[in-house]
Amino acid sequence: MIPEFGAHSVPAAKVRDYLLNAANPANRGKAKWFESFGFRRAAWPLLQQALFRHPLDHPVLRSEESEYGRKLVVEGGLVAPDGRLPWLRSVWIVRPDEVTQFVTAFPA
Numbered sequence: 001m002i003p004e005f006g007a008h009s010v011p012a013a014k015v016r017d018y019l020l021n022a023a024n025p026a027n028r029g030k031a032k033w034f035e036s037f038g039f040r041r042a043a044w045p046l047l048q049q050a051l052f053r054h055p056l057d058h059p060v061l062r063s064e065e066s067e068y069g070r071k072l073v074v075e076g077g078l079v080a081p082d083g084r085l086p087w088l089r090s091v092w093i094v095r096p097d098e099v100t101q102f103v104t105a106f107p108a
Helices: 012-019 030-035 045-057
Strands: 060-066 069-077 087-094 100-107
Touching (some): 012 030, 012 100, 045 069, 045 087, 045 100
Antiparallel strands (some): 069 087, 087 100
């Protein structure tokens, strides 16, 4: 297990209401991209679980300090419902309480 990800979380609202919500203009087409690999808003926990596993399966590409905490960037294949492994970059913040929080994800 990667030490930075001993305790980490992927908020349901971030997955359901942002990444898989095609009506959310802030996601800039991410919902369509995730849907093309079989992820669906109605079954949002599948993406939540895949994102939770992502930093456990791939190394931290970059780590840098930000105003919100230590930012970690992870890149690698995401296990998709259709069996493919789309290349994804996920971004995380290590909060002061040492819990690593999912921030966003996008095609790499």
